Amino acid sequence: MWRIRVFEERVGRLTRANEIHGLVHLSAGQEAVAVGVCSQLRDDDAVYSGHRAHGHAIAKGAPLEGVMAELMGREGGLCRGLGGSMHLVDVEHGFLGATGVVGGNVPLALGSALAARLSGSDAVAVVFFGDGAVQGGIFAESVNLAALWRLPAILVCENNGFAEFTPRSAHTTVERVSDVVAPWELERETVDGNEVLEVHAAFGRFLEQARAGQGPFLLECLTHRLGGHYEGDPQLYREALAAAEWQELDPILRLQRALGHDGFEEEAGAEVEAAVEVARASPFPGPDLGAELVYA
């Protein structure tokens, strides 16, 4: 979790320093979901994410330098600089991709789950999405199909209470995402998404069943986006949490209070700095790379 937190904070500084360009969405504050879920997955389990994807990619095993170089648009990036922050992919570690279109990733995960079933594997598919994705039609279509076909997929909603710039209450009358899927009677649970052990335990229960070919499942993780929607968002639509309030919520501090362990922050800091140096040393891609990769 420290690795993700320090990475995201470093990305924020590099964005302000104009070393990272474009639309950058940070996941600081939501680390417990990424870690509680991905730490239990194998490389052949497919994970999909959305526009706030750095933490998910790192938790699934993507190398820090590959992610950092991608954010800087370098040849050494995971996607050779052609994807960027919202489109990270690391096939080697089963991170099949982030997509910048909210909700567009949900059916992709179902496709990977179907592929696992049709090829006789016990691999599962996991998709991360925010509470904002639930109001899109593709979400209902996908949940219906996942339930109808009993796909070994686990839908993980990071409910941070904000759909981009708007509180959930202004976009829907249904407070809990787990209630949205109630008619399909799929197994679902809402947990404190800032409590990594709770996320881990609930996801683990679903994972065991999914490995046995059951599904789908929905895990709603109530969490908090420490920053704005994107890096540079003035956040005029919400009040910042008081520092003391955040201390209570912070998933990393909470784990430390429970386990009494420390020292990871420094370790993570060194890893992230090394990644920054590797990324900076990587050249920008050659001008012909784009044309080469339009078609396989």
Place this chain on the structure above:
Amino acid sequence: MPEATYLGAITATLGEAMRADPRVFVLGVAEGGPWGATKGLVGEFGAERVRNTPISEAAICGIAVGAAQSGLRPVVEIMFVDFVTLALDQLVNQAAKAHFMSGGQLTVPLVLRTQGGAGQRGGAQHSQSLEAWLTHVPGLKVVMPSTAADAAGLLAAAIADPNPVVFVENKTLYFRREELAREDVPIGRAKVVRPGRDVTVVALSRLVHESLAAAEDLAGEGVEVEVVDPRTLVPLDLETIVESVARTHRLVVAHEAVAHGGVGAEIAAQVQAASFDELDAPIERVGAPFAPIPFSPPLEDAYLPGRAEVAAAVRASLGR
């Protein structure tokens, strides 16, 4: 040589591909919809590989993309090209860009079968020809066969292709019978379907048959028309078209889609850039008017470009 319909050739090719490769599966609403292109397949391959889906075009297209990224070879059917509108995010933002945005890590060997075309009183939402939109998206290949043989050959090639291929059929051709000469039809190769020395007509899908009929009419006037079927719109076989124009020095581009912003405009632009000095006359375009397709039968008939419009364009090209 066996006789076959366009639709029968598609069903047979799907069956062959599924028999040859366990990764190939099909999904779509009601097993092929009103024409039943996949109906006969469920008995042989089972409901797991011939998936009857709810009316959820976006989700089934997305599932096909995810399955393709995970190693399967889905053939997803969207019953009418008009409904591709519902699946465009999955097709345009996901399928077309996955290989590129992942720096080459992902491939999406997906075939999206659909059909367009008017003439059956379907009204403005079940009759369109929207292929031009799809040709505008880098990463998609677009094929549009006009015969059973080309449908069979191109479908086999599309299933074998590592890229997302949009396969645009035409509903009025489904029950057209022909002697089926099975042959390999690579994606990206045009065919000269009738040689002629005076005017080249590049025609798509149903308009290939209309252009051949127009060529017969014009032969009676002493005009020899060469008809070229690109068969694939992306990647376009410009070379075959340019070679033909080098012989005839006149070009007509004909399709059923609205002329404005149609594929014909792109072909005309490419040909004039490549062969400006060869052209003896302005390039003529045949296409539908800039209006939705009317329901009322006489209005629909008047709206649709066909044999007469192609012949008129050929005469215009010749200054007659």
